[in-house]
Amino acid sequence: MGATVPQRFLHDGSTDSMLAAIARAIASGRPAAVAPAAEGSLFAEDGEPVPADPAAADALLGRIGRDLGGDWVRRILRLLCSEEDGAEDVAFRALALAFARGAGVMGFHANPDVRRANAIDRRVAGEVHRLKGLLRFRRLASGRLWGPVEPRHNVVAMVAPHFGRRLGAERWLIHDAVRGFGAAGEPGGAVRPCDAAAVEAELRGGLDASETDYQGLWRTYFDAIAIRTRSNPRAQRRAMPARYWACLVERPGGPGGAPRPASK
Amino acid sequence: MLAARSGVANPFRRRSAGDPGAHPAYTPGVDVERKIEVLAGAAKYDVSCASSGSRRAGEGTGNASVGGICHSWSDDGRCISLLKILFSNHCIYDCAYCANRASNPVPRASFTVDEVVRLTMEFYRRNYIEGLFLSSGVVRSPDHTMEELVRVVERLRVDERFHGYIHLKAIPGASPDLVRRAGLAVDRLSVNIELPSEVSLRRLAPEKSKDDILRPMASIAGGIVESRAERRRHRSAPAYAPAGQSTQLIVGASPEDDRRILDLAHGLYRKFGLKRVYYSAYVPVNPDPLLPPPEGPPDILREHRLYQADWLVRLYGFAPAEIVDDARPNLDRAVDPKTAWALRHPERFPVEVNRADRDTLLRVPGIGFKSAARILATRRFAALRAEDLAPLGIVLRRAHAFLTCGGRRVLPPPPRAVAVDDRQPELFAAGCCP
Numbered sequence: 142m143g144a145t146v147p148q149r150f151l152h153d154g155s156t157d158s159m160l161a162a163i164a165r166a167i168a169s170g171r172p173a174a175v176a177p178a179a180e181g182s183l184f185a186e187d188g189e190p191v192p193a194d195p196a197a198a199d200a201l202l203g204r205i206g207r208d209l210g211g212d213w214v215r216r217i218l219r220l221l222c223s224e225e226d227g228a229e230d231v232a233f234r235a236l237a238l239a240f241a242r243g244a245g246v247m248g249f250h251a252n253p254d255v256r257r258a259n260a261i262d263r264r265v266a267g268e269v270h271r272l273k274g275l276l277r278f279r280r281l282a283s284g285r286l287w288g289p290v291e292p293r294h295n296v297v298a299m300v301a302p303h304f305g306r307r308l309g310a311e312r313w314l315i316h317d318a319v320r321g322f323g324a325a326g327e328p329g330g331a332v333r334p335c336d337a338a339a340v341e342a343e344l345r346g347g348l349d350a351s352e353t354d355y356q357g358l359w360r361t362y363f364d365a366i367a368i369r370t371r372s373n374p375r376a377q378r379r380a381m382p383a384r385y386w387a388c389l390v391e392r393p394g395g396p397g398g399a400p401r402p403a404s405k
Numbered sequence: 406m407l408a409a410r411s412g413v414a415n416p417f418r419r420r421s422a423g424d425p426g427a428h429p430a431y432t433p434g435v436d437v438e439r440k441i442e443v444l445a446g447a448a449k450y451d452v453s454c455a456s457s458g459s460r461r462a463g464e465g466t467g468n469a470s471v472g473g474i475c476h477s478w479s480d481d482g483r484c485i486s487l488l489k490i491l492f493s494n495h496c497i498y499d500c501a502y503c504a505n506r507a508s509n510p511v512p513r514a515s516f517t518v519d520e521v522v523r524l525t526m527e528f529y530r531r532n533y534i535e536g537l538f539l540s541s542g543v544v545r546s547p548d549h550t551m552e553e554l555v556r557v558v559e560r561l562r563v564d565e566r567f568h569g570y571i572h573l574k575a576i577p578g579a580s581p582d583l584v585r586r587a588g589l590a591v592d593r594l595s596v597n598i599e600l601p602s603e604v605s606l607r608r609l610a611p612e613k614s615k616d617d618i619l620r621p622m623a624s625i626a627g628g629i630v631e632s633r634a635e636r637r638r639h640r641s642a643p644a645y646a647p648a649g650q651s652t653q654l655i656v657g658a659s660p661e662d663d664r665r666i667l668d669l670a671h672g673l674y675r676k677f678g679l680k681r682v683y684y685s686a687y688v689p690v691n692p693d694p695l696l697p698p699p700e701g702p703p704d705i706l707r708e709h710r711l712y713q714a715d716w717l718v719r720l721y722g723f724a725p726a727e728i729v730d731d732a733r734p735n736l737d738r739a740v741d742p743k744t745a746w747a748l749r750h751p752e753r754f755p756v757e758v759n760r761a762d763r764d765t766l767l768r769v770p771g772i773g774f775k776s777a778a779r780i781l782a783t784r785r786f787a788a789l790r791a792e793d794l795a796p797l798g799i800v801l802r803r804a805h806a807f808l809t810c811g812g813r814r815v816l817p818p819p820p821r822a823v824a825v826d827d828r829q830p831e832l833f834a835a836g837c838c839p
Contacts, residue, residue, distance in 0.1 A: 248782030251793040274476040274486075278531045286530060304532075310466050310566075311530060358524070359533050361438050365445035366489060367479035370688060370702055376482025380475070390533070391477055 147171075149188030151178035152229060159221050160198035162191040163233045167201075167240065175233040205236070209244040216247075219265045220258060222295045231257045268292055269299045275381065276300065277390045278313060280355070282346040285325075286313040289388050297324050298334070305332040316340050318388070356390045363391035436514075437524070443514040447494040447505050448540060450690075451597075451653065452683035456486040456535040456570040458648035459592035465566025467529055467536070469592055469648075473570075474535050487538035487572060488528055492516055492553055496542030500599070500610035502658045504690040505542045515544070521557045522565060529569050536570030536592070537561070543576060547617075551579035551587070558590040570648070575625065577617040584621050585645075588628045593648040593680070596621045598673070601666045605659035609695055625650045626677040649680035656711060657687035657704050658696055663736045664729040667714055671725045674718075684711045710736040717742055720774075721767050744770040747807055754807045755814070759788050771804030791815055 150166045152158035154177060166173035178190050206214050213236075220232035235258035239246050249255050278286035286308070290297070297317045301324035304313060309330040316323040321337040335343070377393055386393055457473030475484040493515035494505040504511060516524075525537045539557060544550045554573055561567040572593040575584050588594050596618055600606045603615045625646060632645030652673060656666065670682040686708040689699030714736055717723040721743075728742050729735065737745040747754060747770050756769055758780060766777040776798040783789060783797065791810045795801050795818060799808075805815040 245782075246786075248779075249786040250779045250783045250797050251787060251789060256796055270474075273470075274474045274532075274535075276532050280531070288532065306462065307468050308466065308530065309464070355527055355531060358438055358441055359528065359531070361441045362445050362488070362528075362533075363477065363479065363485070365442050366449050366485060367481045367483075368449055368688065369481075371481040371483075371705065373482030374480065377478045377480060380478045380482070380484065389477070390531075393478065393480065 147174045149174045149176055151176055151188040151190045153178055153190070153193060155193045156218075156221055157193035157195050157198040158191055159229045159232075160201050160217075161194040163229070163236060164197050164201040165189070165191055166233050167237055173233070175230045176227075177229070209239050213239060213244060216258075216262055219262050219269075219299070222299065223261050223265050224294050225261055225264070228261050231261055234258070265294050265296060265299075268294050269296050271385070272296065272300045273303050275385050275389065276304075276315065277388060279390075280349040280352045281343065282349050283343070284312060284349075285343060286311055287316060287344065287348075288313065289316045289318045291319050291384075291388055292317065293384070295320060297322070300324075301326065301332045305330045314340065314343050316344075359390050360392060363393075437520060440514045440516055440520070441490070441524075443512050444491045444494055444516060445489065447491045447511075447542075448489045448538070450504065450685060450688060451489060451538070451540060451574070452685045453572065453593075453595070453651055453653060453681065454484055454486045454489060454538065455572070455593070455648075455651070455681065458680060459570060461568045461570070461592065461644075461647070463566070463568045465568060466526065467567050467569035469536070469568065469570045476532065476534055486535045487570065488525055488534045488536070489538040490516070490521070490540075492521065492539060492541035492550070492557065493544050494542045495544045497545070498543055498610070498612040500613065501691065501693045501695045502599075502609055502655055502687065506691060509691055518553065518556045518560060522560045525561060525569075526565055526567065529567070534569075536572070538572040538574075540574035541576065543578075547576045547578035548580050548583060551576045551583040555583055555586050555590070558587060562590045572648075575621045577613050577621065579621065581621075581624050584624055585628060588625060588632075588645045589643050591646060593650060594625050594646040595651045595653075596625070597653045598622075598669075599654060600659050601654055601656075601661040601669050602659065605661065609658065622650065622652070622673075622677050629678065650677065651679055651681040651683060653683040653685055655687050656684050656708055662729075662734040663707075663711060663714070664725070664731075664734040666711060667718065667725040667729055670715055671718055682715060684708050684715070706738055707736070710738065710742060714742040717746075722764065741770065741803075743768070744803060755809045756807060757812070758794065758808050758810050758815075759784060769804055769807050771800035771802065771807075773798070776800075 148169055148171055150162040150173060152162040152175065159175070162175045166175050176188060179187060202214055205217060217232050217236060220228050220235070231254070234254040235247070238252070238254055247255055247259060250259070272290055272292060276288045276290055278288040281287050297315050301315055304315065305326050308326060310328055311326070312328060313326045314323055314335060321340070323335040323340045324332055325335045326332050374394060381393060455473055456469070457471060459469040460471045461469035473486060475486050477485040479485055494511070495513050495515060496505045496507055499507045521537070521539065528534045529536065539554055541550050541554060554576070558571055558573055561571065571591040572595065573587050573591045575587060575594055575596045577596060584594070598618055599610055599613065606613060606615060628645040629649060632642065635642040636644065654666070666684070673679045673682055686703035686705050687697070688703045689696065692699065714728050717728060718725055723746070727746060736742055740748070747768070753768065756765055763777055763781060766772050766780060767774070779797040780789065783793065789810055791813070794810065794815065801815065801818040805817045808815045
């Protein structure tokens with residue numbers, strides 16, 4: 142007797158499609174998998190495409206919130222923001238397990254599905270936390286603060302509320318330079334998504350003339366605060382991986398040690 | 406490059422309030438860069454850069470995140486969370502170990518109140534920092550210096566409506582009124598105890614007395630207790646140093662052993678409710694016959710072992726006497742203090758990972774708070790197998806000899822797995838500086 146082949150539900154990459162595909166996979170009651178639709182796939186046997194369905198997505202999030210609690214809603218959204226291969230399937234498997242065994246199942250660390258979900262969740266949440274510190278704003282001539290980032294995961298929407306609370310008196314824009322879009326904040330704390338065209342329009346005026354002075358002062362500070370006799374590049378890289386250096390203002394690794402920030 | 410294209414004629418012009426792009430313009434004076442160089446360079450030996458323990462928000466700019474946020478890591482691997490500067494490195498004192506001692510021919514500088522306020526705000530808006538750490542050399546008198554520091558923090562809180570994190574160093578010998586005003590404006594207020602004994606303090610910092618240090622410490626501790634009690638009754642009562650107080654002492658400039666240092670730290674935690682005691686390996690900055698000869702790099706390993714021991718006393722429930730005693734007044738340099746303790750107590754091991762309670766698990770080398778919590782959580786679902794242990798974050802390289810799993814000895818991990826996978830959770834378990 143051969144093993145049952147799991148039924149595959151294919152999403153189009155949008156969060157609504159992923160959630161709808163997860164909802165279908167859970168509802169199927171059979172061994173299932175959730176995967177991205179391959180580009181140009183013509184064969185029905187690849188799986189069943191599930192289009193973005195906001196109503197189905199909201200219904201699933203509502204059920205998660207009701208049955209498992211708000212922490213689970215946030216956990217699933219974090220998993221779906223991950224750019225790691227198979228993260229959506231990991232989210233589906235963790236969720237199916239939680240519906241079957243209760244919200245506390247994420248404490249079952251010996252279970253491989255739980256472990257994978259926790260590991261991805263930790264990496265996404267870790268990047269969100271890291272960017273709260275490593276994001277650097279530049280003052281644009283328009284007065285808006287511009288913060289370019291190149292995150293590994295699609296986390297700008299999760300980072301933005303932090304700055305909405307923190308910079309309530311400012312106009313700012315967090316710009317995901319990898320994915321092209323961003324999030325903008327207005328005085329009062331309102332945060333709105335910003336598409337590529339809106340980001341481009343914001344950047345048209347260039348940087349404020351005083352910006353280079355502040356960047357210079359910050360670099361001076363960064364260099365002055367290190368104790369040379371305790372130089373420890375390994376600890377520096379472990380805490381602040383080099384992949385984030387391009388969007389910094391300071392130059393870790395000593396003079397000439399860092400790749401230059403993306404110029405704009 | 407963009408600055409040139411922005412078309413702004415005067416790069417430092419102050420914009421009018423009606424200007425649609427208005428933001429508080431700051432004109433950095435020509436010497437601000439030099440002041441940063443001198444006064445950040447002078448502050449770099451202060452260890453604390455924590456920005457945790459305070460929840461602050463309000464209309465205006467900024468908030469304090471209770472868990473703290475690191476914003477960068479300097480080339481010495483230390484976290485940068487706060488703009489850590491001295492207000493001035495002029496000093497009337499001549500402490501032997503201090504780079505800013507009066508007799509030292511170093512470049513001197515002082516900020517103005519306005520410069521510190523503007524720098525803090527502009528760096529904060531750009532998300533370079535989580536807030537301000539402000540200390541100072543003693544200019545003219547302790548009260549004069551403290552008054553200047555208090556003016557900075559009050560300007561930030563009142564005029565700028567700044568709600569980011571502020572850590573202020575109280576100046577030893579400053580009047581209680583000034584210390585109290587500072588406590589009401591800042592998140593953390595601290596006084597450096599500097600050296601591990603009164604004898605060493607008299608010898609190396611003759612102008613500072615034990616009383617000058619302990620009195621403000623006691624006054625801060627009293628203010629914190631009083632404020633907490635008051636806030637329990639009235640939520641709107643002002644918070645006094647809500648992130649608590651910390652202190653710092655130099656290790657290696659004087660002859661005290663580790664037992665003396667840990668006993669002192671333990672006493673400070675108990676008596677003044679300190680959040681942290683920071684240990685700073687002595688960095689020779691001045692040739693002085695009273696100090697050890699400047700040989701080799703700072704003793705970072707000793708500093709590291711003291712932090713590990715401090716962690717065990719503060720969080721893991723170890724008594725200092727379990728870690729160091731008359732027979733062993735110094736920490737073992739070859740192994741961490743928990744492993745050293747476990748090796749001295751073979752009667753307590755091995756521990757069965759499927760049965761041990763939390764306190765017992767926390768005494769096993771290689772098991773921290775997170776891995777202990779994961780062990781207990783997983784046991785609610787199923788018994789642990791040997792292959793489950795490493796993924797739970799247990800550092801098997803250290804733990805395997807002290808554990809059994811299902812009654813069987815646990816095998817050591819293959820060498821590669823140790824270096825990459827098993828160290829990371831322990832680092833997180835130990836926690837970063839915020």
